[in-house]
Amino acid sequence: MATAMVATLERELVLYRRLWKASALSSFLLPLLFVLSIGVGVGRYVDANGGLGGVDYLSYIAPGVLVTTAFQIAVGESTYPVLGGFKWVRSYHAMRAAPVAPRDMVGGHLLFLAFRALLATIAFLIVVGFFGAIHSWLTVLTLPIAALLAVASAAPVTAFAATIENDNYFAILFRFGLIPATLFSGVFFDVNQLPLWIRPLAWVSPLWHAVVLSRSAMLGQAPHPGASAGWNAVFIAGHVAYLGVWAVVGVLLAVWRFTKRLQD
Amino acid sequence: MTVQPLIHARGLVKRFGDFTAVAGIDLDVAPGEAFGFLGPNGAGKSSTMRMIGCVSTPTEGTLSILGMDPVRDGVKIRARLGVCPQLDNLDPDLTVAENLTTYARYFGLPRAEGRRRAAELLEFVQLSDRAESKVDPLSGGMKRRLTIARAMVNQPDLVLLDEPTTGLDPQARHLLWERLFRLKQQGVTLVLTTHYMDEAEQLCDRLVVMDAGRIVAEGSPRSLIETHSTREVVELRYGDTPLESLRGKLDGVGERIDVLPDRILLYADDGDAAVAEVHRRDLAPSSVLVRRSSLEDVFLNLTGRTLVD
Numbered sequence A: 001m002a003t004a005m006v007a008t009l010e011r012e013l014v015l016y017r018r019l020w021k022a023s024a025l026s027s028f029l030l031p032l033l034f035v036l037s038i039g040v041g042v043g044r045y046v047d048a049n050g051g052l053g054g055v056d057y058l059s060y061i062a063p064g065v066l067v068t069t070a071f072q073i074a075v076g077e078s079t080y081p082v083l084g085g086f087k088w089v090r091s092y093h094a095m096r097a098a099p100v101a102p103r104d105m106v107g108g109h110l111l112f113l114a115f116r117a118l119l120a121t122i123a124f125l126i127v128v129g130f131f132g133a134i135h136s137w138l139t140v141l142t143l144p145i146a147a148l149l150a151v152a153s154a155a156p157v158t159a160f161a162a163t164i165e166n167d168n169y170f171a172i173l174f175r176f177g178l179i180p181a182t183l184f185s186g187v188f189f190d191v192n193q194l195p196l197w198i199r200p201l202a203w204v205s206p207l208w209h210a211v212v213l214s215r216s217a218m219l220g221q222a223p224h225p226g227a228s229a230g231w232n233a234v235f236i237a238g239h240v241a242y243l244g245v246w247a248v249v250g251v252l253l254a255v256w257r258f259t260k261r262l263q264d
Numbered sequence B: 001m002t003v004q005p006l007i008h009a010r011g012l013v014k015r016f017g018d019f020t021a022v023a024g025i026d027l028d029v030a031p032g033e034a035f036g037f038l039g040p041n042g043a044g045k046s047s048t049m050r051m052i053g054c055v056s057t058p059t060e061g062t063l064s065i066l067g068m069d070p071v072r073d074g075v076k077i078r079a080r081l082g083v084c085p086q087l088d089n090l091d092p093d094l095t096v097a098e099n100l101t102t103y104a105r106y107f108g109l110p111r112a113e114g115r116r117r118a119a120e121l122l123e124f125v126q127l128s129d130r131a132e133s134k135v136d137p138l139s140g141g142m143k144r145r146l147t148i149a150r151a152m153v154n155q156p157d158l159v160l161l162d163e164p165t166t167g168l169d170p171q172a173r174h175l176l177w178e179r180l181f182r183l184k185q186q187g188v189t190l191v192l193t194t195h196y197m198d199e200a201e202q203l204c205d206r207l208v209v210m211d212a213g214r215i216v217a218e219g220s221p222r223s224l225i226e227t228h229s230t231r232e233v234v235e236l237r238y239g240d241t242p243l244e245s246l247r248g249k250l251d252g253v254g255e256r257i258d259v260l261p262d263r264i265l266l267y268a269d270d271g272d273a274a275v276a277e278v279h280r281r282d283l284a285p286s287s288v289l290v291r292r293s294s295l296e297d298v299f300l301n302l303t304g305r306t307l308v309d
């Protein structure tokens, strides 16, 4: 790995060191609030009706909330911080004057977000583990799933942030990207309960694919119980590949936008 | 023996759309030289500096930096440059020391080496006592000094300073000059831009005067003054009297006359003699100043405009 990429990752880590206490606190606090309000509160009614997908409601939503947390960190940290690196702090211009190439800047940023996703996942697992939401050793696979999702969602948003001049565009991104993605990605209910015409919304969202994988890992169940073992293997490969495509295309777009923006 | 120039440019052009910011300039900067670009706002100084710094691609012409091609070897060249841009881009959320140590890592320096150089450079720019402070509360002069320290972190062969002292108070400016002068004494090649004559005269061995994307004169500060001005300049003020009406009456006093909105400049090798002649013609001014000619006068002579408006 390029030393310059490691150097930009280090800069993010040095910045993060100042915030990590507050960030770690919220990493534990948010899942705890979730568990208490929705998992236990809403869950009481759902579970009284036999749970969801054959498990208690908390166990059903925990894997989805876990990857949603990674998703939100990845997207959030790729909006204002990236635009600011061009417009306000001008840190990318500072790097550009040194021997740091656009791919090093993008790479360092995404590595940092993968790291953040890992931290958040570990904190989350510790909390929900106490409430009995971990059902399988395969749960460790949520770590690479969260990291992959972080890169797959952060990379295109990073490209977007490197393109716009005005932060008003983020409101559009949140309204038409982040919020629908969170609502229709099968975190709180099975997307098969949605009318058929809405389901494609879930299918295109990288979050849904991560939710399916994460739930499968934490419950120790096949992702699509109706299908055969062979088909499930294909589905798993497909979900991972889909996230991979988002990551690769996103990285290419981001490097291209960084290069454009930094050259005149 | 001819030394290979660190910067070599021929017919260098930079266009933004159909606007020409740099209109074909030739440059040679030798190792160890302190070279300056002097010119008013919009002259094309920063555009030129950014091409030299390999962050902007020349539209036309040839440019070689440290013997390499900035387009092909940009990363390699930038590894050996130190850049102090016109706009500070320090990391406001990092401490003063961290700004240097993180930047050192961009050049691939080991962490311990980065810390050692950071300490040394903070000593050099007299910011050691602020090492653990955040950047935001620093004064403008301190930020500028930190940016210069950051530019030195890789022990560059060539340091580019775009308006290093603009916006600083005189005391901060003098401190910076003194530090830059020391760098020059250590043999570091400096290339700087400025609107300030006194800065160019203090720091530059050689400079070019730029105006509207072109080089209008080149030489040492002394030789420019000798070629494009007289030894002395007399400044005459006449209160509220319309000055243009005096131009004809002063004709022949000194070698040249410039009428500015608030004063008249007479260029003469002997200022006192010129003043005597003014009095002989019954044109006694409300105030008079005889001074040595400066680069300001050179610029006025070359372009008919004042440099700092």
Ligand SMILES: Nc1ncnc2c1ncn2[C@@H]1O[C@H](COP(=O)(O)OP(=O)(O)OP(=O)(O)O)[C@@H](O)[C@H]1O
Pocket (backbone or CB within 6 Å): A264, B016, B019, B020, B021, B039, B040, B041, B042, B043, B044, B045, B046, B047, B048, B086, B195
């Ligand atoms: N990226 C750009 N796009 C369009 N025009 C530009 C760009 N950069 C500079 N210019 C224009 O090129 C001209 C020269 O600008 P430049 O910044 O090189 O001047 P300068 O001599 O550094 O001036 P100053 O003393 O104000 O810093 C200006 O008219 C400026 O508006």
Ligand SMILES: [Mg+2]
Pocket (backbone or CB within 6 Å): B045, B046, B047, B086, B162
């Ligand atoms: Mg400029």
